[in-house]
Amino acid sequence: MAVPDFQTIMLPLIQMMSDGREYSLAEMVDFLGRKFSLSEEERTERIPSGRQTKFYNLVAWATTHLKKAVVIHNTQRGVFRLTDRGQLLLAENLPKINLAILGKYPEFVAFRNTKKPNEPKLIPVDTLTESYKTPDELLYESYRTIRDALATEVLEKIMSCSPVFFERLVVELLVKMGYGGTREDAGEAIGKSGDGGIDGIIKEDRLGLDVIYLQAKRWEGNVSRPEIQKFAGALLGNQARKGVFITTSGFSKEAREYVKTITATIILIDGDDLANLMIDFNVGVAVEATYDVKRIDSDYFVEA
Numbered sequence: 278m279a280v281p282d283f284q285t286i287m288l289p290l291i292q293m294m295s296d297g298r299e300y301s302l303a304e305m306v307d308f309l310g311r312k313f314s315l316s317e318e319e320r321t322e323r324i325p326s327g328r329q330t331k332f333y334n335l336v337a338w339a340t341t342h343l344k345k346a347v348v349i350h351n352t353q354r355g356v357f358r359l360t361d362r363g364q365l366l367l368a369e370n371l372p373k374i375n376l377a378i379l380g381k382y383p384e385f386v387a388f389r390n391t392k393k394p395n396e397p398k399l400i401p402v403d404t405l406t407e408s409y410k411t412p413d414e415l416l417y418e419s420y421r422t423i424r425d426a427l428a429t430e431v432l433e434k435i436m437s438c439s440p441v442f443f444e445r446l447v448v449e450l451l452v453k454m455g456y457g458g459t460r461e462d463a464g465e466a467i468g469k470s471g472d473g474g475i476d477g478i479i480k481e482d483r484l485g486l487d488v489i490y491l492q493a494k495r496w497e498g499n500v501s502r503p504e505i506q507k508f509a510g511a512l513l514g515n516q517a518r519k520g521v522f523i524t525t526s527g528f529s530k531e532a533r534e535y536v537k538t539i540t541a542t543i544i545l546i547d548g549d550d551l552a553n554l555m556i557d558f559n560v561g562v563a564v565e566a567t568y569d570v571k572r573i574d575s576d577y578f579v580e581a
Contacts, residue, residue, distance in 0.1 A: 280319050280332055283411050284375040286339040289313075291348060291374070294359040295367055302355045306336050325417055338411040342376060346385035416570070428552035431561060435495065435525055435551075443495045444476055446560065447523050450551075451479055453558040456489065481519065490517050494524040502531040505543065512541045520544070523551055 289312050294300055300308075310320050310332060322331045329337075340357060343349045348363040359367075362382070371378065379385045410418070435443060451457055457479040477491040492508045494500060505522060512520050522528075523546040536543045546554070555561050 280315060280322070280335070281313055283335040283338045283342075285373070286336055287343060287374040288371070290336070290339055291343065291359055291363050291367060294349065294357070295364070297359065299352050299356050299358045302333070302337060302340065302357070305340070305357075306330075306333050309336060324413060325420065334413055335411065338413070342379060342385070345388040346379040346382045348379070348382075424553075424556065427556060427562065428549065431552040431555055432525060432548050434561065436497075438495075440493075440495055443525075444493050446555075447491060447493045448477065448479060450554060450558060450560045451489075451491075451521070453560055454554070456481055487519065488517065490515065490520040492520065492522045494522070494526075496524050496526045499527045499529045500524050500532055500545075501529045502535050505532045505535050505545075509536075509539055509541055509543060512543070518542060521546065524548065525551065 286309060289309060290305060293305070293308055293312075315332065320330065320332055323329065324331050324334050340349065343363075344351065344357070346362075347360055348366055349357045350360050352358050366374070380389075435446065438446075448457065476493050478488050479491060481487040481489050490508075490512055494504070500522070505528075508520060508522055512518070518541055520541060520543045522543060525548045527547045527549075528545050533545060536545060
């Protein structure tokens with residue numbers, strides 16, 4: 278089963294709490310994960326910040342909205358219990374609970390209508406649908422849209438540059454990622470092997486304890502297995518064990534399968550990987566705006 282949205286979580290969450298016990302957020306996440314038959318991958322998938330899992334985040338948002346509607350309440354930090362209102366809501370035997378249903382409670386309406394001057398007006402609770410997303414989800418979707426568009430633009434820029442510029446770009450990226458020692462050391466190695474299957478050599482670390490051989494292809498079509506075999510042969514001829522093959526396009530299925538069968542370690546980086554690595558390590562891109570997403574520091578409010 279796919280990870281449910283936070284509104285779908287609400288009904289089974291308060292059904293779990295119908296016994297009157299207190300439940301921690303961690304207990305809710307564990308119970309609901311089993312309730313929705315989530316796989317290990319679905320349980321452990323993390324939000325972009327990496328601070329918590331996606332499912333934990335959705336359960337937390339469900340509890341936030343239920344708490345604002347006074348359907349549940351905090352008994353202590355991160356621990357909740359169903360209220361009398363929650364018991365009455367359960368007694369209605371509704372097929373689902375969502376934000377539109379919570380909109381019948383004045384406390385929830387007040388929460389939804391709380392805003393600062395000049396802020397956009399929130400969607401009225403009586404028109405909210407199942408497709409309504411949490412602020413975290415909306416923020417992530419907007420971020421992904423901007424990032425995907427930037428990645429496309431990065432690749433277009435690379436394709437408009439010369440092959441020599443592309444080779445320099447690859448070295449710059451690997452240095453930013455922590456390989457090659459200094460930019461000057463890495464630059465001296467590029468293109469000096471004299472081997473048709475190798476475009477450059479870069480140190481794996483600052484001490485030069487090992488080296489990585491590079492191949493950079495600014496191509497339109499997919500890189501096929503023969504090209505990877507040629508690169509692997511060049512590694513063997515140089516008694517090398519590690520290589521990175523970078524292209525602006527992609528790799529054929531046969532090429533990806535081939536690198537799994539050889540003793541040398543060859544990492545394949547396609548156009549999408551390349552663009553995203555450049556964004557992650559700020560190569561050819563610049564920060565336009567930064568938004569800090571903050572949370573309450575509960576420890577601050579604990580009186581000694």
